[in-house]
Amino acid sequence: xxxxxxxxxxxxxxxxxxxxTRRGPAKVxxxxxxxxxxxxxxxxxxxxxxxxSITMLGMMGLLPPGARVVDGTATLEGRDLLKxxxxxxxxxxxxxxxxxFQDPMxxxxxxxxxxxxxxxxxxxxRAMSKADAWKRAGELMRLVGIPGGExxxxxYPHQLSGGMRQRVMIAMGLACDPSLxxxxxxxxxxxxxxxxxxxxxxxxxxxxxxxxxxxxxxxxALVSGLVDRIIVLYAGRIVxxxxxxxxxxxxxxxxxxxxxxxxxxxxxxxxxxxASIGGTPPEPGRRPKGxxxxxxxxxxxxxxxxxxxxxxxxxxxxxxRAACWVAGTVSVEAAA
Amino acid sequence: xAVETLAAPASAADIEKHASLWSDAWHRLLANRLAxxxxxxxxxxxxxxxxxxxxxxxxxxxxxxxxxxxxxxxxHWLGTDELGRxxxxxxxxxARTALIVSLIVTAIAVAIGVTLGAIAGxxxxxxxxxxxxxxxxxxxxxxxxxxxxxxxxxKPPLTAWMDRMYQATLNPIWRNSLIVDFVLVxxxxxxxxxxxxxxxxxxxxxxxxxxxxxxAARALGLPTxxxxxxxxxxxxxGPLIVAVSAGLGAAMVLESAFSFLGVxxxxxxxxxxxxxxxxxxxxxxxxxxxxxPAAVLGIATIAFSFLGDGLNDALNPxxxx
Numbered sequence: 229x230x231x232x233x234x235x236x237x238x239x240x241x242x243x244x245x246x247x248x249t250r251r252g253p254a255k256v257x258x259x260x261x262x263x264x265x266x267x268x269x270x271x272x273x274x275x276x277x278x279x280x281s282i283t284m285l286g287m288m289g290l291l292p293p294g295a296r297v298v299d300g301t302a303t304l305e306g307r308d309l310l311k312x313x314x315x316x317x318x319x320x321x322x323x324x325x326x327x328x329f330q331d332p333m334x335x336x337x338x339x340x341x342x343x344x345x346x347x348x349x350x351x352x353x354r355a356m357s358k359a360d361a362w363k364r365a366g367e368l369m370r371l372v373g374i375p376g377g378e379x380x381x382x383x384y385p386h387q388l389s390g391g392m393r394q395r396v397m398i399a400m401g402l403a404c405d406p407s408l409x410x411x412x413x414x415x416x417x418x419x420x421x422x423x424x425x426x427x428x429x430x431x432x433x434x435x436x437x438x439x440x441x442x443x444x445x446x447x448x449a450l451v452s453g454l455v456d457r458i459i460v461l462y463a464g465r466i467v468x469x470x471x472x473x474x475x476x477x478x479x480x481x482x483x484x485x486x487x488x489x490x491x492x493x494x495x496x497x498x499x500x501x502x503a504s505i506g507g508t509p510p511e512p513g514r515r516p517k518g519x520x521x522x523x524x525x526x527x528x529x530x531x532x533x534x535x536x537x538x539x540x541x542x543x544x545x546x547x548x549r550a551a552c553w554v555a556g557t558v559s560v561e562a563a564a
Numbered sequence: 565x566a567v568e569t570l571a572a573p574a575s576a577a578d579i580e581k582h583a584s585l586w587s588d589a590w591h592r593l594l595a596n597r598l599a600x601x602x603x604x605x606x607x608x609x610x611x612x613x614x615x616x617x618x619x620x621x622x623x624x625x626x627x628x629x630x631x632x633x634x635x636x637x638x639x640h641w642l643g644t645d646e647l648g649r650x651x652x653x654x655x656x657x658x659a660r661t662a663l664i665v666s667l668i669v670t671a672i673a674v675a676i677g678v679t680l681g682a683i684a685g686x687x688x689x690x691x692x693x694x695x696x697x698x699x700x701x702x703x704x705x706x707x708x709x710x711x712x713x714x715x716x717x718x719k720p721p722l723t724a725w726m727d728r729m730y731q732a733t734l735n736p737i738w739r740n741s742l743i744v745d746f747v748l749v750x751x752x753x754x755x756x757x758x759x760x761x762x763x764x765x766x767x768x769x770x771x772x773x774x775x776x777x778x779x780a781a782r783a784l785g786l787p788t789x790x791x792x793x794x795x796x797x798x799x800x801x802g803p804l805i806v807a808v809s810a811g812l813g814a815a816m817v818l819e820s821a822f823s824f825l826g827v828x829x830x831x832x833x834x835x836x837x838x839x840x841x842x843x844x845x846x847x848x849x850x851x852x853x854x855x856x857p858a859a860v861l862g863i864a865t866i867a868f869s870f871l872g873d874g875l876n877d878a879l880n881p882x883x884x885x
Binding site: 327 | 688774775776777779780781782783784785786787790794795798799
């Protein structure tokens with residue numbers, strides 16, 4: 229792929245986000261480094277509360293009260309988003325970067341027709357006339373495969389099903405031809421069959437429009453067909469980063485292995501129990517001294533509890549990296 | 565299972581019929597019998613208040629000393645009082661007083677409450693604390709006590725000022741003591757009624773501004789002004805409509821209570837509270853003098869709360885099931 233050689237579209241360096249808790253400020257995201265190349269699809273995977281969504285909201289100045297970015301840079305097409313004024317950032321949101329949120333049921337204003345909501349980014353970012361915007365909205369509706377197309381523009385959100393609303397939200401995110409689409413668990417609230425449809429839709433739109441996609445999810449199996457690369461987050465840090473095929477072939481961090489192991493499989497003996505990862509992630513501000521995953525890890529060694537591992541390339545690869553003291557050795561043993 | 569699949573298309577078609585939230589709410593309100601009764605009574609009350617003077621041959625002030633304390637009869641449908649004034653005419657004029665007072669008072673209270681509440685909810689921080697502190701302080705003083713204090717302390721200087729203005733300009737408008745009454749009554753009542761609206765609007769703004777669609781609108785890069793006007797306010801206004809409807813009835817009762825205690829609209833201007841106060845002294849001998857204004861006040865209040873209740877159900881479709 230030629231796009232792989234280009235300069236990054238989005239480059240996040242050393243990002244740290246802090247939230248206020250009852251015990252004082254606590255870092256929920258720290259030392260976060262990743263990049264997205266133009267047209268690339270990146271999967272961000274991790275369980276609830278590991279900092280996936282807050283990272284994306286933080287970059288775009290959408291953090292809820294009580295949370296703030298305390299360190300790092302997030303460079304989008306040459307500009308650091310974290311240094312932009314509110315006005316400039318508003319132009320980036322919806323203009324260069326489109327968002328798709330998790331819950332299509334509550335992400336629409338119930339008192340406005342979807343057409344009125346769909347044309348808003350066009351009115352404010354593209355300064356289109358209402359008539360032109362309405363025409364473009366009709367095109368967008370067809371683009372995302374809403375049966376009836378522009379006829380549904382005068383419907384209210386409650387008249388559409390969840391899957392259709394998610395399609396409309398994707399249309400809203402794509403209204404101004406963004407170079408990056410951030411999808412924050414867009415299929416979590418949908419039925420399995422609809423999940424696959426939405427996934428196919430995004431895959432298809434990406435092929436046609438060429439935008440980069442950041443797909444946040446906790447479902448490793450779901451994104452395998454969509455993304456090029458995956459980063460696995462645990463307790464606000466990247467624990468493993470790899471091209472998607474590599475990750476499935478050779479998961480190296482015990483957390484990734486656990487995530488993949490907890491997926492149900494059709495093959496293998498019947499009546500087998502589904503594997504799970506015991507315990508819960510550490511609360512913000514209560515990170516253990518060594519590796520944050522050590523208390524739940526089945527492969528831990530003494531060093532894991534005293535010293536924190538850094539993200540490092542695995543033997544025999546530059547693009548597959550993991551933050552684990554045992555990762556390299558385990559996979560080498562498995563290969564031998 | 566089969567039942568479910570059959571039921572689903574029907575309900576979908578049902579939703580399809582009513583396009584918008586407001587027309588949807590209107591249809592639900594139409595289906596609510598109690599609310600419609602309330603609405604009918606309120607419309608009747610408004611019509612009577614507007615056209616009342618042409619509906620009765622009597623004036624609320626004209627006395628007929630030959631027909632004092634008459635029980636209801638063909639000439640005087642609700643009887644006459646101790647000065648021979650027609651009770652029906654006084655009740656009708658009283659409706660005028662009650663409506664004007666409750667409308668103006670509620671309008672002032674809502675204006676103060678919505679402004680302060682929206683500021684508190686949207687700005688947050690120390691401004692929010694200061695406004696809430698003011699609200700709590702106002703609410704902690706008993707309503708009637710506050711009104712009595714305002715009336716007792718402000719009435720003499722205001723009357724003296726009006727007198728001076730009259731001396732200076734000789735304009736007869738300054739001799740109209742009704743103005744003092746109304747300003748004081750409206751002012752005192754608005755002063756005790758706004759905190760409820762303020763709290764409601766603050767809570768609404770607080771809850772709406774953290775909804776997903778507001779975040780979604782921000783993620784689309786829309787300006788704050790647009791988000792406030794199109795996303796926050798329309799979604800926060802439903803409960804306010806309900807509160808205003810109930811508040812109109814409450815203001816009517818409050819006005820009567822003030823008049824009853826002698827700090828409201830002063831005689832001879834007819835007010836239901838005044839009439840109840842007068843009727844109470846003679847209710848053993850002439851019960852109709854108490855019954856007529858009391859019944860009308862009761863019916864009006866109940867009508868407002870039925871309508872408010874119906875609006876509550878209509879605007880919260882989820883709350884009913």
